[in-house]
Amino acid sequence: MENQNISDIIESYLKQILAESQQVEIRRAEIADQFNVVPSQINYVIKTRFTIQDGYVVESKRGGGGYIRIEKVKLLDNLDFIDSLVSAVGDHITRHDGLAVVRSLFEAGTINRREANIILAAIEKDAVHTGDRQTSERVRAQILVSILNHLRYES
Structure with a gap:
């Protein structure tokens, strides 16, 4: 303590x-x-x-x-939460906040460890590097929103 x-x-x-x-x-x-x-x-x-x-x-x-x-809240039990999460990601997101989104999905049991690691690899700094931080954050957000939208309709 x-x-x-x-x-x-x-x-x-x-x-x-x-x-x-x-x-x-x-x-x-x-x-x-x-x-x-x-x-x-x-x-x-x-x-x-x-x-x-x-x-x-x-x-x-x-x-x-x-x-x-x-x-x-539990993610898939509450589609409004997924919508809120998509809104929170918005059109740009930092690596740190992206990690929090993935952690949340994993802790809720929505994705397994392997899937979490694949998503993390896709939004990692080197994967979305464009030479411009703002553009990289926009690319990261597009990836996460696409994944969240896919999860929304997964049963």
């Missing part, structure tokens, strides 16, 4: 709750108080560690009775 930063600790706490149930509903200020951090730290953890690419849907409601709901 000594080597973990506060973001890792908060992430671990929330994932521990999610291991027991498919969703967690929190109040940002309460969690911030619990970990003795500012509320924006909670926003940071949720924004960076609970992304659609990682298999999480985050919903928030602002105001006095506001909350943040984090839900772990």
Whole structure:
């Protein structure tokens, strides 16, 4: 625990709750108080560690009775999630975010290890290298969107 930063600790706490149930509903200020951090730290953890690419849907409601709901979803059981994942990939994606998409597919059991490795090889820096980072990110996104669209219709 000594080597973990506060973001890792908060992430671990929330994932521990999610291991027991498919969703967690929190109040940002309460969690911030619990970990003795500012509320924006909670926003940071949720924004960076609970992304659609990682298999999480985050919903928030602002105001006095506001909350943040984090839900772990299964990919093929929820076609809206696949659509959201396609939207999240968009027209360009970094190698790091592409890796998160593939990891999410693997952890959900949608693809096996061999398929994950093949996809990773297809979106690797050297495979999509065009000489221009933005063009490479567009090529990577096109590959991932094509794979996701194929998986959407696989049964």
